[in-house]
Amino acid sequence: EAGVVQSPRYKIIEKKQPVAFWCNPISGHNTLYWYRQNLGQGPELLIRYENEEAVDDSQLPKDRFSAERLKGVDSTLKIQPAELGDSAVYLCASSFLAGGFSDTQYFGPGTRLTVL
Amino acid sequence: AQRVTQPEKLLSVFKGAPVELKCNYSYSGSPELFWYVQYSRQRLQLLLRHISRESIKGFTADLNKGETSFHLKKPFAQEEDSAMYYCALSRTGFQKLVFGTGTRLLVSP
Numbered sequence: 001e002a003g004v005v006q007s008p009r010y011k012i013i014e015k016k017q018p019v020a021f022w023c024n025p026i027s028g029h030n031t032l033y034w035y036r037q038n039l040g041q042g043p044e045l046l047i048r049y050e051n052e053e054a055v056d057d058s059q060l061p062k063d064r065f066s067a068e069r070l071k072g073v074d075s076t077l078k079i080q081p082a083e084l085g086d087s088a089v090y091l092c093a094s095s096f097l098a099g100g101f102s103d104t105q106y107f108g109p110g111t112r113l114t115v116l
Numbered sequence: 117a118q119r120v121t122q123p124e125k126l127l128s129v130f131k132g133a134p135v136e137l138k139c140n141y142s143y144s145g146s147p148e149l150f151w152y153v154q155y156s157r158q159r160l161q162l163l164l165r166h167i168s169r170e171s172i173k174g175f176t177a178d179l180n181k182g183e184t185s186f187h188l189k190k191p192f193a194q195e196e197d198s199a200m201y202y203c204a205l206s207r208t209g210f211q212k213l214v215f216g217t218g219t220r221l222l223v224s225p
Contacts, residue, residue, distance in 0.1 A: 003159070004159075031211070040125075040217065041217055041218075042120070042202050042204070042215025042216050042217050042218055043160070043202075043213070043215050044215070045212055045213065045214075048211065048212065056211075056212060091160065097211070104162050105162070105213060106161075106162075107159050107160040107161065108159060109159045110159070
């Protein structure tokens with residue numbers, strides 16, 4: 001099994017440019033998470049989806065960040081426009097949620113974003 | 117608010133020595149605690165969770181609610197244990213993980 005797939009693995013852009021990240025979760029996983037990991041820090045949750053519904057986006061900077069999970073499978077996270085402080089690793093994770101309890105979260109390899 | 121503290125950025129030991137990676141948390145409710153590990157050039161993966169009470173790769177961790185700690189221990193470190201270790205917390209239901217800043221374990225021969 002491929003596990004959680006993310007692309008691209010690396011992205012370098014200039015500030016004020018838009019950027020998008022894509023994630024395909026493990027087959028059958030109904031819950032998808034986007035985390036941001038700044039250098040020297042642990043991952044921080046940006047948004048969580050249950051199927052196609054965003055159930056926790058309290059940490060998502062909505063002025064420039066947006067996300068979607070159409071059809072409840074793969075997901076896209078977008079930043080427009082990017083700022084220098086957005087340089088980080090963006091991690092996608094997925095899990096299976098049933099009866100209000102989520103199984104183990106499985107992480108993708110991440111996308112390392114550098115904003116110049 | 118939920119918070120996880122890992123006081124050591126780097127822990128360096130020799131092969132065969134005991135290892136203890138510290139994790140303290142603050143949370144007013146009943147937490148679920150996890151240890152995640154990231155080996156070089158690999159993705160973040162679950163090492164163990166307190167409810168399963170398992171020993172994975174020789175590592176154990178006991179939840180101490182009185183001291184609000186969940187320290188990770190191994191009696192004899194191996195070189196292949198060298199990695200980045202993250203302690204994480206969630207409310208019951210495992211839905212949102214709050215991570216610590218991580219501790220890099222370096223095991224020298």
